[in-house]
Every structure is written in structure tokens, then in C-alpha cells.
Amino acid sequence: xxxxxxxxxxxxxxxxxxxxxxxxxxxxxxxxxxxxxxxxxxxxxxxxxxxxxxxxxxxxxxxxxxxxxxxxxxxxxxxxxxxxxxxxxxxxxxxxxxxxxxxxxxxxxxxxxxxxxxxxxxxxxxxxxxxxxxxxxxxxxxxxxxxxxxxxxxxxxxxxxxxxxxxxxxxxxxxxxxxxxxxxxxxxxxxxxxxxxxxxxxxxxxxxxxxxxxxxxxxxxxxxxxxxxxxxxxxxxxxxxxxxxxxxxxxxxxxxxxxxxxxxxxxxxxxxxxxxxxxxxxxxxxxxxx
Amino acid sequence: xxxxxxxxxxxxxxxxxxxxxxxxxxxxxxxxxxxxxxxxxxxxxxxxxxxxxxxxxxxxxxxxxxxxxxxxxxxxxxxxxxxxxxxxxxxxxxxxxxxxxxxxxxxxxxxxxxxxxxxxxxxxxxxxxxxxxxxxxxxxxxxxxxxxxxxxxxxxxxxxxxxxxxxxxxxxxxxxxxxxxxxxxxxxxxxxxxxxxxxxxxxxxxxxxxxxxxxxxxxxxxxxxxxxxxxxxxxxxxxxxxxxxxxxxxxxxxxxxxxxxxxxxxxxxxxxxxxxxxxxxxxxxxxxxxxxxxxxxxxxxxxxxxxxxxxxxxxxxxxxxxxxxxxxxxxxxxxxxxxxxxxxxxxxxxxxxxxxxxxxxxxxxxxxxxxxxxxxxxxxxxxxxxxxxxxxxxxxxxxxxxxx
Numbered sequence: 001x002x003x004x005x006x007x008x009x010x011x012x013x014x015x016x017x018x019x020x021x022x023x024x025x026x027x028x029x030x031x032x033x034x035x036x037x038x039x040x041x042x043x044x045x046x047x048x049x050x051x052x053x054x055x056x057x058x059x060x061x062x063x064x065x066x067x068x069x070x071x072x073x074x075x076x077x078x079x080x081x082x083x084x085x086x087x088x089x090x091x092x093x094x095x096x097x098x099x100x101x102x103x104x105x106x107x108x109x110x111x112x113x114x115x116x117x118x119x120x121x122x123x124x125x126x127x128x129x130x131x132x133x134x135x136x137x138x139x140x141x142x143x144x145x146x147x148x149x150x151x152x153x154x155x156x157x158x159x160x161x162x163x164x165x166x167x168x169x170x171x172x173x174x175x176x177x178x179x180x181x182x183x184x185x186x187x188x189x190x191x192x193x194x195x196x197x198x199x200x201x202x203x204x205x206x207x208x209x210x211x212x213x214x215x216x217x218x219x220x221x222x223x224x225x226x227x228x229x230x231x232x233x234x235x236x237x238x239x240x241x242x243x244x245x246x247x248x249x250x251x252x253x254x255x256x257x258x259x260x261x262x263x264x265x266x267x268x269x270x271x272x273x274x275x276x277x278x279x280x281x282x283x284x285x286x287x288x289x290x
Numbered sequence: 291x292x293x294x295x296x297x298x299x300x301x302x303x304x305x306x307x308x309x310x311x312x313x314x315x316x317x318x319x320x321x322x323x324x325x326x327x328x329x330x331x332x333x334x335x336x337x338x339x340x341x342x343x344x345x346x347x348x349x350x351x352x353x354x355x356x357x358x359x360x361x362x363x364x365x366x367x368x369x370x371x372x373x374x375x376x377x378x379x380x381x382x383x384x385x386x387x388x389x390x391x392x393x394x395x396x397x398x399x400x401x402x403x404x405x406x407x408x409x410x411x412x413x414x415x416x417x418x419x420x421x422x423x424x425x426x427x428x429x430x431x432x433x434x435x436x437x438x439x440x441x442x443x444x445x446x447x448x449x450x451x452x453x454x455x456x457x458x459x460x461x462x463x464x465x466x467x468x469x470x471x472x473x474x475x476x477x478x479x480x481x482x483x484x485x486x487x488x489x490x491x492x493x494x495x496x497x498x499x500x501x502x503x504x505x506x507x508x509x510x511x512x513x514x515x516x517x518x519x520x521x522x523x524x525x526x527x528x529x530x531x532x533x534x535x536x537x538x539x540x541x542x543x544x545x546x547x548x549x550x551x552x553x554x555x556x557x558x559x560x561x562x563x564x565x566x567x568x569x570x571x572x573x574x575x576x577x578x579x580x581x582x583x584x585x586x587x588x589x590x591x592x593x594x595x596x597x598x599x600x601x602x603x604x605x606x607x608x609x610x611x612x613x614x615x616x617x618x619x620x621x622x623x624x625x626x627x628x629x630x631x632x633x634x635x636x637x638x639x640x641x642x643x644x645x646x647x648x649x650x651x652x653x654x655x656x657x658x659x660x661x662x663x664x665x666x667x668x669x670x671x672x673x674x675x676x677x678x679x680x681x682x683x684x685x686x687x688x689x690x691x692x693x694x
Contacts, residue, residue: 011386011387011388012385012386013384013385013389014382014383014384015371015374015378015382015383015385016378016381016382016383017332017378017379017380017381017382037417040414040419040420041415044410044411044414044415045411045414045415048400048403049400051402051403052402055402124415125375126370126375127375127394128391128393128394128415128416129374129375129389130415130417193321194318197317198314276325279321279324280321280324282375282376282377283321283324283377284317284321285375285376286306286370286375286376286377287313287314287316
């Protein structure tokens with residue numbers, strides 16, 4: 001599809017059977033150009049979905065917090081009663097584990113956000129012509145919204161446990177959050193076209209995500225030595241979550257170069273997935289049925 | 291390309307797959323082909339078929355294309371391609387200006403939100419900015435006539451109210467190109483008329499593509515016809531009436547065998563004009579203004595006192611619009627049995643373009659109410675070829691004079 005802006009504010013659109021034969025960069029430019037429209041739509045959808053979601057719910061916004069909270073409480077109990085033993089974490093364990101589960105939840109929600117944003121508004125896709133990136137944005141905005149709620153809870157917990165913070169490292173926390181969110185969103189985005197065709201993706205993610213949480217130092221501190229310490233270096237989430245947690249709790253950070261490598265890699269993955277999404281959506285929509 | 295031409299379609303084709311699993315797999319393959327910038331296979335793979343094949347037309351501002359055809363002919367697929375929802379497999383579409391669609395009204399609605407909130411939400415989905423919606427808000431609410439329910443959740447609306455709201459929002463778009471797909475199935479008469487008026491107004495400044503099974507509506511609004519059948523398109527530029535006649539011809543209405551009673555049998559019926567009479571096996575076409583003759587042959591199985599034949603004329607939508615009830619004024623038989631063959635002449639018919647059927651009723655005027663001895667619904671069909679086509683099957687030829 002090619003669009004040419006014309007004089008007198010007229011646009012000419014050409015739909016043809018030929019493949020677009022354009023570079024990745026050209027597609028990205030197209031996407032950026034359609035961003036204002038996509039944002040307008042995405043924000044409206046986000047407001048609409050949030051309002052609807054919480055209008056029919058008693059617990060309201062608390063639902064964004066329950067999964068990580070529940071996991072954290074469980075692990076506090078397990079460790080507190082010596083059912084499970086682990087290394088010292090350097091800070092009070094409840095803060096450690098709660099920060100960990102919250103950050104993991106950001107990742108987990110981010111992976112599911114693109115597919116969720118589209119599935120929620122699936123009916124629209126095959127009936128009206130809308131900027132499809134808008135649906136992604138609505139998922140993104142919902143992710144940001146939920147993350148903000150988590151931050152509020154974390155602030156409360158920090159106060160309750162007298163957790164020490166340092167402003168110089170707190171400024172890096174947004175970077176850390178961005179990185180974690182980007183990691184999840186870019187993976188989720190890449191899986192979205194397939195996920196719309198085959199249910200296996202969604203089901204697979206539901207099974208694999210909890211599994212991977214335990215392969216990441218979320219509820220336990222990263223082991224520096226031992227047979228699976230290599231996993232902690234090569235698992236991108238291990239690096240991203242540990243760094244962010246350390247920034248939050250004013251602990252020293254190591255391995256910053258890994259952090260930057262992974263963040264750049266995920267950024268590239270995100271841009272690539274975005275173009276894949278744009279090109280594959282028309283093909284998927286016609287197969288999805290109305 | 292003329293500067294006023296808003297839509298240009300060339301050799302447009304689209305294929306679909308019958309089997310779901312194979313279709314999903316082809317989807318994966320197509321994504322791969324698209325990403326690698328390769329040529330797609332233009333021919334049909336296993337289980338695929340052409341939903342739209344080699345369609346060509348042009349449309350200017352102020353013109354209306356009527357897209358007609360039987361169910362499953364490819365009309366909605368063509369419309370989806372025009373709307374940019376699915377990609378063509380062959381050919382191309384060129385559209386100028388803003389495109390609006392009255393398709394599946396109310397799709398952007400969230401049932402939990404109120405009507406007011408949904409106007410903003412649906413408007414945004416259709417491409418309005420918030421400022422534009424604010425400007426048109428009052429006009430939209432006025433048109434939809436749901437004033438008192440504006441702040442109730444949409445899930446409490448009836449389906450008619452939803453269509454009203456959806457139509458109100460979509461029709462205030464002022465697009466350059468408008469695509470309309472059979473939206474007015476639900477809706478009371480008053481609102482339907484309002485919608486037609488609105489579409490007429492929009493038509494002045496827009497190129498419209500209209501999909502409908504309602505032939506009077508098509509006849510009223512379309513300047514061109516695209517008749518779709520199994521994906522192939524027959525284009526009638528500037529001669530909408532020809533297209534509609536062709537559409538009627540495609541409909542081989544079932545000729546049911548006569549369901550005769552035990553009192554009488556309808557043996558034969560013929561209809562035609564003074565040039566040709568046809569029986570049930572042939573297509574009968576007469577011209578507007580012709581004298582129409584109907585010949586009826588009945589065999590009475592019992593003795594009938596004062597037989598009375600009446601005819602009822604039904605239109606395409608199986609609505610009765612005329613009756614012939616004056617048999618007794620011409621043929622008065624005291625006692626009758628055996629064969630009865632009669633002919634009637636309808637002088638200088640004033641029927642509008644369309645296909646009509648004749649229902650034959652034989653009754654016995656022995657009793658006051660006249661017991662029905664035989665009733666054959668739609669005994670025979672005939673088509674009237676006429677430049678006049680309108681809402682009503684009968685076009686009265688009244689005389690006019692200027693008083694002032």
C-alpha cells in the first residue's frame with residue numbers, strides 16, 4: 001500500500017497485489033508518519049478499555065498488583081520458615097522478592113501486551129480500516145498504566161520496610177523499566193502474527209512464562225558460581241531485572257556493558273518486529289475471519 | 291485519470307482457501323513471501339478459489355455504483371478490498387480522498403460505556419479528531435434520536451438503537467468516497483427514510499459504492515451497476531436498469547408443481563403480450579404499456595355453481611400489489627364441470643421494471659363467502675421491461691394540468 005499526500009489536503013491510496021519492495025527503513029518511516037493517528041486511536045481505546053474494565057469490577061486497580069504480591073508473600077513464607085534456603089540478598093528479603101516479582105510482572109505483561117491489545121479489538125480489524133499500530137499502542141498504554149500502579153505499591157513497601165534509596169541511582173530506574181518493558185514488548189510483538197493464526201502461541205506463553213521466571217533471579221539472588229551461573233549472564237532478563245532492582249535499592253551495579261548490549265539488541269528486535277507486524281497484518285486479517 | 295475520478299479498479303482479484311488449517315498455513319507462507327519481497331504465486335494453490343476475479347471499473351464524484359449479486363458472489367470481499375482491509379492477489383485499486391464506510395455499524399462500540407462515550411470512541415476509531423467530534427456532537431445526537439438514552443450504557447440499547455447511533459456517527463464523516471454495505475436491515479421505517487435522505491445528500495459530493503439486495507433502493511440511487519456472480523463482475527456503466535434486469539434473469543425462481551386440490555386441477559397457464567405467449571417453462575418478458583394476456587386452463591373434478599376465477603399479482607418481494615376480481619362481470623356460468631379455459635387481458639400495463647408472479651384462485655360462489663376450490667400461488671412469472679423503475683410496482687398514468 002502506498003500513500004501520496006496531494007495538494008488540497010487530498011490523499012491518494014493505491015492498493016496493489018505487488019509486494020511493497022521497500023526497505024525496512026522506508027517502512028519504519030511510514031510507521032512513524034502514521035504515529036499521531038495511531039496514538040489518537042490507541043489512547044482512546046486505552047481509556048475505553050480501562051474504564052470498562054474497572055467499571056465492572058470491585059477490586060478495580062488492585063488486580064494489577066495481586067499476582068506479584070501473591071508470589072512474593074509465598075516466597076517470603078517459604079524462606080522465612082526455612083523451607084527453602086538461599087543466599088543473603090543484601091537487603092531485606094521482602095523488599096528483594098517484591099521488587100523482583102513486580103519487575104518480572106512488567107516483563108510478563110509486556111510480552112502479552114501486543115497480542116492482548118489486538119485480541120481485545122479483534123472485531124474491528126476485519127471491519128473498519130484503522131491504523132493498526134493504534135492497537136499496539138493501546139496495549140502499550142495499558143502496560144505503562146499498570147507499571148505506574150506497581151511503582152506506587154513499591155514506594156509504599158519501601159517506606160514500610162525503611163528501605164534505603166539513593167537519588168543518583170533512582171534516576172536510572174526509568175531506564176531499567178524501559179528496558180524490561182522493551183524486552184517483553186519486542187518479543188511479544190514478534191510472536192503476534194503467528195499468535196493470531198495459531199492458538200499455540202498464547203497457550204505456550206502461559207505455560208512458559210512462569211517456568212522462565214524461575215530461571216531468572218527474581219525470587220532468589222543470582223548465583224555467582226555454580227553450574228547455572230552462566231544462565232544468569234546469558235539470560236537477558238537476569239541482567240535487566242538485577243540491574244533495575246539494584247538501582248531501586250541503591251545497591252552497586254556490575255556488568256553494565258551486558259545491560260547496554262541487551263537493551264540495544266531488544267531495540268533492534270523491536271523495530272524489526274514492528275515492520276513484520278505491519279506487513280503481515282493484512283495477510284492475517286483475511287485469514288482470521290470476521 | 292480525470293481529476294474527478296475518485297476510484298479506479300483494474301484487474302482486481304482475490305483468492306481464498308476453503309480449508310482452515312491449510313488457510314492458516316498459507317497465511318504463514320504469505321507472510322514469508324511478503325517479508326522476503328518475493329513474487330507471490332498468482333495461481334490457485336490446493337483448496338483455493340477465486341472470491342473476486344478480474345474486476346474493472348471507475349467511479350467519479352457524484353456517481354453511485356450498485357454492487358448486486360447473490361449471496362456469496364464476492365460483494366463484501368470486493369468492498370473489504372476497497373476499504374483497505376485485505377490485500378488484492380492480482381490487480382490494483384486507486385482511491386483518492388478520505389474514505390468512509392457504513393459497514394457493520396457499531397463495531398467500535400463498547401457495551402459498558404454510555405452512548406456519549408461511545409460517540410467519542412467510535413468517532414476516534416473512524417478517524418475523527420476530538421475537535422471534529424465536538425463540533426459534530428449535537429448533529430450526531432440529533433440524527434440518532436436517542437436523546438434521553440445518551441448516558442445509558444450501550445448494552446441496554448436495542449439493536450435498532452445501536453444501528454441508529456452507528457449510522458449517525460459514520461454518516462457525519464463527510465468523506466470523499468463512501469462504502470455502504472447492507473446496513474439498514476434493522477431500523478424502523480422513519481429512520482430508514484431518514485438514512486436514505488442523508489445518503490442522497492452525501493451522494494452529491496461523494497463517490498458511493500452501495501451493496502444491497504433491495505432492488506428499488508439500488509434502482510433509486512445507482513448510476514452504474516456491478517453484477518457479481520461467483521467472483522466474476524458484469525459491469526453496466528450508465529445503464530442501471532439493464533443491470534437490474536440481468537440480476538432478475540439470474541434468479542431462476544423455483545417453479546413448484548401445481549398443488550392441485552381434489553376439486554379442481556390447474557392444467558396450464560400462459561402469459562404474454564399480443565406478439566408472444568409463454569407457458570411456465572419459458573421466460574416471459576413484456577414491455578411497459580403492452581396489453582398482457584393471461585390464459586388459464588382448469589379441469590373441474592366436481593360440479594361447480596358459478597365458478598369465480600380471481601388473480602393476484604405479487605412482486606419480487608412476494609408482496610401482493612394488485613388483484614383482478616371482476617370475473618363475474620364477464621363470465622357468468624350457472625353450472626360448470628369439466629374443462630374451463632379462459633383468457634383475460636390487462637390493457638396497457640403500467641407496471642414498473644421487475645419480475646412479477648400471478649396467483650390463481652378459483653372459488654365457488656355458491657355460498658356467500660365463496661369457498662376456495664383451488665389456489666395456486668405464483669402459478670407463472672413474467673418480467674416487465676420498462677424504463678420506469680421505482681419503489682412501487684404500479685406506476686399510475688395520471689394527467690396533469692397547470693392551475694396557476
